[in-house]
Amino acid sequence: xxxxxxxxxxxxxxxxxxxxxxxxxxxxxxxxxxxxxxxxxxxxxxxxxxxxxxxxxxxxxxxxxxx
Numbered sequence: 001x002x003x004x005x006x007x008x009x010x011x012x013x014x015x016x017x018x019x020x021x022x023x024x025x026x027x028x029x030x031x032x033x034x035x036x037x038x039x040x041x042x043x044x045x046x047x048x049x050x051x052x053x054x055x056x057x058x059x060x061x062x063x064x065x066x067x
Contacts, residue, residue, distance in 0.1 A: 004045065004062050005029065011036040025064040 002023050003010075014022070015037040022037075024030045025045040033040060047063030 006033065008032065008036055015040070025062060 004023070004025050006022070006029070011022075011033055020037075020040050021043065022033060022040055023043045023045050024033060025047075030042060033042065045063045047065055
């Protein structure tokens, strides 16, 4: 599950289907996923630096700030 904002129903469905790895980029999202799917493992999406050489600047929309 890689959408940065997951509806609770999607998290519950993923848990029921055995999807145990997902991404997050905010404290609120991590809290929600931990509550609904405590057995999952989480990967943090970090906002890349501007002008980091990426073809597509997704950091404009996604990723946690480094601090």
